[in-house]
Amino acid sequence: MGWVTAGDYEVALDDGKVVCRNASGRRLKSVPAKLADEPAVVGLRQLAEWLERHERQCLTDVERWMVRSLPVPLAVIARVWPDPAWRSALRDLVVTGADGEVAGFLRDADSERGLGLVDLDGDTVRIAPDLVRLPHPVLLEDLEELREFAVELGVEQRAQQLFREVWHRPAALDTEGTAVEEYAGGMFKELRFLHGRVAQLGYRVRGGHAVCSVREHGRGVEARVWVGDYDGYEETETGPLMWTDAAGQVLRLGQVGPVAWSEGMRMAAALYAGRDIEDEERAA
Numbered sequence: 001m002g003w004v005t006a007g008d009y010e011v012a013l014d015d016g017k018v019v020c021r022n023a024s025g026r027r028l029k030s031v032p033a034k035l036a037d038e039p040a041v042v043g044l045r046q047l048a049e050w051l052e053r054h055e056r057q058c059l060t061d062v063e064r065w066m067v068r069s070l071p072v073p074l075a076v077i078a079r080v081w082p083d084p085a086w087r088s089a090l091r092d093l094v095v096t097g098a099d100g101e102v103a104g105f106l107r108d109a110d111s112e113r114g115l116g117l118v119d120l121d122g123d124t125v126r127i128a129p130d131l132v133r134l135p136h137p138v139l140l141e142d143l144e145e146l147r148e149f150a151v152e153l154g155v156e157q158r159a160q161q162l163f164r165e166v167w168h169r170p171a172a173l174d175t176e177g178t179a180v181e182e183y184a185g186g187m188f189k190e191l192r193f194l195h196g197r198v199a200q201l202g203y204r205v206r207g208g209h210a211v212c213s214v215r216e217h218g219r220g221v222e223a224r225v226w227v228g229d230y231d232g233y234e235e236t237e238t239g240p241l242m243w244t245d246a247a248g249q250v251l252r253l254g255q256v257g258p259v260a261w262s263e264g265m266r267m268a269a270a271l272y273a274g275r276d277i278e279d280e281e282r283a284a
Contacts, residue, residue, distance in 0.1 A: 003021065004040045004044070005040065006020070006035050006038040006039075006040040006041050007034075007035060007038055008022070008023055009021065009022055009023070009028075009032070009035060011031065011035070011038075011040055011041055011044055012044070013044050013047065013048055016048050016051060016052060017048065018031055018041060018044045018045055018048065019031070020032065020035065051085070054085050055085040055088070055089075058080075058083075058085040058086045058088075058089045059088075059089045059158060059159055060202075061089075062086075062089040062090055062093070062134070062159045063159050063160065065134055066093070066134045066135070066136055066159065066161055067136060067214060067259070067263060068213075068214060068215040068216075069133075069135065069136055069139070069215065069216060069259060070215065071131035071132065071133050072131065072132045072134070073130065073131060073132070074109070074111075074114065074115070074128065074129060074130060074131065074132055075111060077090065077109045077115070077132050078109045078110055078111040079111070081108070081109040081110070088158050089158055089159050090106055090109070090159070091106060091107065091157075091158070092105050092106060092107070092150075092155045092156060092157050093105070093106045093134050093157060093159060093161055094106075094134070094135065094140065094146065094161060094162065095115065095117060095127075095132060095133060095134060096133045096135050096140075097127075097129065097133070098129070098131075098133070100135070100139070102120060102140065102146065103115075103117055103119065103125075103127055104117030104118050104119040104120065104125060105117060105118045105150070105153065105155055107124070113126055113128070114126050114127055114128030114129075115127050115128070115129070115132065118153065120149065122153070134161070135161075136161075136164075136258075136259045136262070136263075137161055137162055137164050137166050138166040138167075138168065138258045138259055138261075138262040139258065139259065140162075143162070143166070146162055147162050147163065150162050164266075165266050165269070166262045166266075167261060167262045167265035167266065167269075168258070168261070168262070169253070169256070169258065169261045173253055173254075174253065175252060175253050175254025176252055176253070176254065177252065177253050178242060178250050178251070178252055178253065179240035179241065179242050179253075180240060180241040180242075180253070180264075180265070180268070181240050181241075182241075182265075182268070183225070183238060183241060183265075183268035183269055183271065183272035184237070184238055184239055184240045184241070185237050185238065186237055186238040186271065186272040186273075186274070186275030187235070187236075187237045187275050187276050188235065188236050188237065188238075188274075188275060188276055189235060189276050190232060190233050190234065190235065190236075191227070191228045191230065191231065191232050191233070191234055191235075191236040192232035192233065193274075194227050194228065194236055194238070194271070194274070195227060195228075195232070197270075197271060197274045198210045198227060198271065201267070201270050201271070203267055205227060205229075207229065208226060208227060208228055208229030209224040209225060209226055209227065209239075210224070210225045210227050210267060210271060211223065211224050212263050212264060212266075212267045214257075214259055214260045214263050214264075216257040216258075216259045216260050217257060219245065219246065220245070220246040221243055221244070221245060221246075221251070221256070221257065221260040222243065222244050222245075223241060223242075223243050223260060223263060223264030223267055223268075224241070224242050224243070224244060225238055225239055225240070225241050225242075225267060225268050225271055226238070226239025226240070227239070227271070237275075238268070238271050238272055238275070241264055241265065241267075241268040243255075243256045243260055243261075243264060
C-alpha cells in the first residue's frame with residue numbers, strides 16, 4: 001500500500017502494522033501518540049485487524065476442509081488463490097487424486113491451467129481435476145517419507161497437514177467397546193481452567209463435553225470428552241473419549257473411521273496435556 005497523509009506525517013501498512021514517516025521522508029520507530037485519533041491511522045489499524053481476522057479465517061477454513069475430507073471445486077481454489085491470505089493457507093498442501101494417490105504439493109492454481117504441483121520426483125506438473133482433494137494426514141500412506149521429502153523441498157505448510165499429530169486405531173482394540181480411557185482422569189483445579197483450554201485449542205463445549213466434529217465417508221461423527229458442566233470454580237477432570245453419530249448415538253469403537261479416531265485422540269491428548277501435574281503427583 002502507498003503512504004496516506006495524517007496531519008504533518010504520512011502513514012502506511014507494513015506487514016500488518018501501521019508505520020509512519022515525517023515530512024522529510026524519514027521513517028519513525030513508532031507512530032506518534034498525537035496521531036492516534038487521525039482518521040487515516042484509525043482506518044489503517046482497523047484494516048490491519050480485519051486482515052488478521054481474515055488470515056485466521058482462511059487458515060481455519062482450509063484446515064476444516066482437510067479435517068472433514070471435503071473435496072473443493074477447482075474453480076473455488078482458483079478464485080481465492082490471488083488473495084495472499086488464502087494462498088498462504090493453501091500453499092504446499094499435499095493434493096491427492098481421485099484414487100487417493102499423492103499428486104504433489106500445491107504451488108499454483110489457475111482456472112484455465114488448473115493446479116500447479118511439485119510431484120514426488122521434484123518436477124513441476126499441472127493437473128486439472130474438477131475437485132481438489134486435500135487429505136487428512138492419517139489417510140496418507142508413507143506419511144513419514146512424505147514428511148522427509150517435504151523437509152528436503154523446504155516445504156512450509158501453514159495449515160497443519162503433514163506435521164499434524166495422527167493416531168491410528170490399535171489392531172488389538174476391543175472394537176465392541178464404546179470409550180477410550182487413555183486420556184481420562186486429567187485433574188484441573190477449577191472447571192473454568194479446563195473450559196478455557198478447550199476454547200484455546202479451538203474446540204467447543206456442549207452439554208459438558210468438549211466436542212470435535214468430523215465428516216467422514218459422507219456421515220457426521222462427533223468426538224466427545226467430558227469436561228464438566230457445574231460451577232466453574234469446582235475441581236474437575238477429563239472424562240473418557242467417545243464418538244457419536246449425527247443422531248447422538250454412541251458408536252462402538254469399531255465403527256469409528258480413521259479421521260474421526262485421529263482427531264478425537266488428538267483433542268483428548270491435548271486436553272489431558274494441560275492437567276495439573278502438581279495435584280496429580282500429590283494424589284499419587
